[in-house]
Amino acid sequence: MSILFVCVTCRREGEPPAEPRPGARLHAALKAHAPDLEIVPVECLSNCTRACSAAVSAPGKWTYVIGDLDPERNVDDMLAFVRAHGEAADGLTPWRERPVHIRQHTIARVPPLRLPEELK
């Protein structure tokens, strides 16, 4: 099963300071809609200029960092992507099958960590 890391300290540029922060609201909304998923709060994914931010990862799979997430608009997009990532053996999901927001706001993807003996 994939793990979703959500930055709870994110706030979006140009918006007045708000508490709870948009990142914390995104985390709460995701948890409320998917109590079966592992959703971990983190502080800063170094994607502050494209907040809100989240990352999807799992052992042996590609990791994706997603940005520009709106806590009121993108909860379903993010959850659909997490579930698709979990079903893919290597975490790579067909581009056309990803929610549009995910296609357009993927910040980075990082290959799975391999043990040194696998690299020989």
Ligand code: FES
């Ligand atoms: S505060 Fe959320 S990515 Fe930096």
